[in-house]
Each structure stands twice: as C-alpha cells, then as structure tokens.
Amino acid sequence: MPTFPEQLRARRLAAGMSLADLSTRTGYDRTYFAHAESGRRTATEPFAAAVDVALNADGELYKAWEKEDAIRRRDAATHRTRAAALAISRDLCAMADLDISELHAGVEATAVDYLGTPPAPMMDRAHALRAAAAERIRSGHHRPQDRSDLYVTAGQLSGVLAYALLDMGDPQEALHHVAAAARCAEYAGDAELAAWVAGTRSLICRFMGDYGLALDAIRDGYQHVGSGTGTGEARLRCGEAQCLANLGDSQAANAALDGAEDARGRIRRPDSLGGLFGFSAAKQSYYAGSSLIWLDGGHDAERAAREATAAIGMWQAGPEDERSLDDERLAHVYLA
CATH class of the missing domain: 1.10.260.40 (lambda repressor-like DNA-binding domains)
Incomplete structure (x- = not known):
C-alpha cells in the first residue's frame, strides 16, 4: 500500500x-x-x-494520512511506555534497599493472561503495576514484615516486562528488566524466583544466539533448585537441552531432557505462581521438541515429533490458564 x-x-x-x-x-x-x-x-x-x-x-488521501497518523501515535505511546519501564528497571537495580507494595493479585492475573495476550498490552499492564509499586517504595507504605514478599512481587513484574520486551524483539532491553528481577530475588532470598530468573536470562541469551552465555545462566540457576519446590529445575534442564542441541551435542541434550523428567518427578510442592511463571508438562514437552529439531534427525527427530505431539495434545485437553497459544502454534511447526 x-x-x-x-x-x-x-x-x-x-x-x-x-x-x-x-x-x-x-x-x-x-x-x-x-x-x-x-x-x-x-x-x-x-x-x-x-x-x-x-x-x-x-477522501482517499486524507484516509491514508489518518491511517499513518494512528500508527505514529501508537508507536509513540509504545516508545513512551518502554522508556518509562526501562527507567524503573534501572532504578530497581540501583536501589540498595528496595521496597515494593503488595500487588499480588495484579501479578497473578498478569502471569495467567500473558499466555493468551499480545505482549504490548501486557507490557503496559506490568509497567502500570510496577509504577504504582515504585510510588509505594518512595512513600514507604508497607509493613516491615512484608518486605520479602514485596521484593518477590517486584521481581515478578520485572520478569513480565523482560518477557514482553523479548517477545517484542528487543533482547537487550529485556536483559535490563531481568537484571532488576534478579536483584529483587536476591533481596527477597527467594530461590524459586531466582531459578526462574536464571532460566529467563538463558532464554534471552538463546534468542540472541549466544549459547555459551545461555549455558552459564542455566548453570548459575542450578544453585537455587533442589528442594522439590516448583518446576524451576525442570525448566532449567530443558533450557540446557536447548543450548546443547543448538551446539550440536545430541547425547548431552537428550541427557538434559531425561534430567528434566526426573526433576519433575521430584516436585513436592507446586509453583507459587502459575501462567508465565509455571512450567507445565506440556511446556516441558514443547521445549524438548523445540530442542531436538536442531540436530541431525534419526532418534532426535523421532523424539522431537513425539514430544511436539504430546505438547499439542496436553494443551488442547488441559486448563485454559496453562495454554500458550503461540507455543502451541510453534509446536505444530516443529512437528511439521
């Protein structure tokens, strides 16, 4: 046009x-x-x-101008939100004593909605929640005993922003948000969030094609797992398999996927938060399929096909709040 x-x-x-x-x-x-x-x-x-x-x-010329003006306005609004969100992430990293307001309900809803909503609206929502939290930080409106939970909330909101910016194609900006999430996990002393952040950092590095850094992030994350709490270890081992498969190591990639299955069997307590922060069995099979397609076929291709088929079946039969439509579409591509 x-x-x-x-x-x-x-x-x-x-x-x-x-x-x-x-x-x-x-x-x-x-x-x-x-x-x-x-x-x-x-x-x-x-x-x-x-x-x-x-x-x-x-009226045709005016309509063409009107259409382009709407695009300019939308892009300007997105740019303002990104710039403001990035400024807060940098602020969170710099703060020595961070306090975040109690926004658990908003975080829970955002984590679930993210799986079926485009990233730009999720970025807007996460930024608005975190902006409100930043105001509470400055005013000190929280109870001292809530400090750890509030750090976790801040980290989760920063994690949502990291995913949104990655899905919008800006891994460098996503890394700033994941750094803020890591700082919050450190202040909270929350191993579950720290493991999730390490897996997300690795995901961003894989998106950038730096599988060495992605592996380093995974191995750093292993120090935060082992208590049987949540799906963090299974997610990390699947991330390791993706790195190893892209590096051409079939044996190690399959071993990592086997380790992920073992880790899932050791889970004694579910994830504290679902949606974006969970790692369902369907997601695990999806990771396996998306890893092994990068290898040379044979056994790897057969397992990739089985895992992609399993992921599609579980998503279609499972609860809506665990169904990631983008990943489900990609699983069909991997199967093909």
Whole structure:
C-alpha cells in the first residue's frame, strides 16, 4: 500500500500540477510540499485535508494520512511506555534497599493472561503495576514484615516486562528488566524466583544466539533448585537441552531432557505462581521438541515429533490458564 507521501506525489503528477500550482491552491509553501512528498516532514491534519480537496481525491488521501497518523501515535505511546519501564528497571537495580507494595493479585492475573495476550498490552499492564509499586517504595507504605514478599512481587513484574520486551524483539532491553528481577530475588532470598530468573536470562541469551552465555545462566540457576519446590529445575534442564542441541551435542541434550523428567518427578510442592511463571508438562514437552529439531534427525527427530505431539495434545485437553497459544502454534511447526 503506497504511503501518504507517495500517494500525494502520484496524484499531483497525475493531475499535471506543479508544486507551485498546489501551493497556490492550498496556501501552503512549496517547500512544505516538497518535504511532505519526500517524507522528510510529517504532514499535519489540515494539510492532508487541504490537498485531498485540491487534488479531488474524494477522501482517499486524507484516509491514508489518518491511517499513518494512528500508527505514529501508537508507536509513540509504545516508545513512551518502554522508556518509562526501562527507567524503573534501572532504578530497581540501583536501589540498595528496595521496597515494593503488595500487588499480588495484579501479578497473578498478569502471569495467567500473558499466555493468551499480545505482549504490548501486557507490557503496559506490568509497567502500570510496577509504577504504582515504585510510588509505594518512595512513600514507604508497607509493613516491615512484608518486605520479602514485596521484593518477590517486584521481581515478578520485572520478569513480565523482560518477557514482553523479548517477545517484542528487543533482547537487550529485556536483559535490563531481568537484571532488576534478579536483584529483587536476591533481596527477597527467594530461590524459586531466582531459578526462574536464571532460566529467563538463558532464554534471552538463546534468542540472541549466544549459547555459551545461555549455558552459564542455566548453570548459575542450578544453585537455587533442589528442594522439590516448583518446576524451576525442570525448566532449567530443558533450557540446557536447548543450548546443547543448538551446539550440536545430541547425547548431552537428550541427557538434559531425561534430567528434566526426573526433576519433575521430584516436585513436592507446586509453583507459587502459575501462567508465565509455571512450567507445565506440556511446556516441558514443547521445549524438548523445540530442542531436538536442531540436530541431525534419526532418534532426535523421532523424539522431537513425539514430544511436539504430546505438547499439542496436553494443551488442547488441559486448563485454559496453562495454554500458550503461540507455543502451541510453534509446536505444530516443529512437528511439521
């Protein structure tokens, strides 16, 4: 679809009009027209309306401008939210004594909704929750005995932002948010959150293609597991399998996936938070399939197909709050 500047120029030329002719008809300087046609200057709404009439465009030129203006406004809003969220993450990393308000209900809902909602709205929601928390930090409105739980809440919100920015294609910005989440987990002394953060840091590094750093993050995360609390170890071992498979080590990748199955069998207490922070059996099978497709076929391809099929079946038969539609679509791709 041609842009507004392209349509403006095409219609002017088709009408056999010069920039001077249009300038005379509309009252706008010819230099303004030149910049508007080249895209060096964003046209204003009155200008779009004036040239639409002057060129007898029947509203088509104005509609093209209106559509592009809506995109500009949306992008500007997204940029403002990202910049503000990033500033808070940097602030969280710098604070020596961080206090976060009690926002558990909002975090729980966001963690579940994330699996079936585009990342931009989730980024907006997480940023709004964390902005409210930052205000409570500055005012000190919390009980001293709540400090650990509030750190965990801050870490979880930072983790949601890390996922959102990764899904929006900005791993560097996601790393700032995951660093804030790690700092909060450290202050809270929460091993479950620390293990989840390590797995998320590894995921970001894998997205960037740095499997060495991704493995380092996984191995750092193992110090936080072993108590039978939550799915952290299973998730880390699946992340390790993804690294090893991309590095071409079939034997080690399969061993890591076997270790993930063993870890799931040792779970004695479920995850504290579901949704984005959980790691269901379906997700584990999905990780296995998405790991082994990078190897050379044979046994690896057979296991990848079994695991992808199992993941699809569990998601379709399981509870809605554990169903990640994006991952389910990818599982079909891996199976194919």
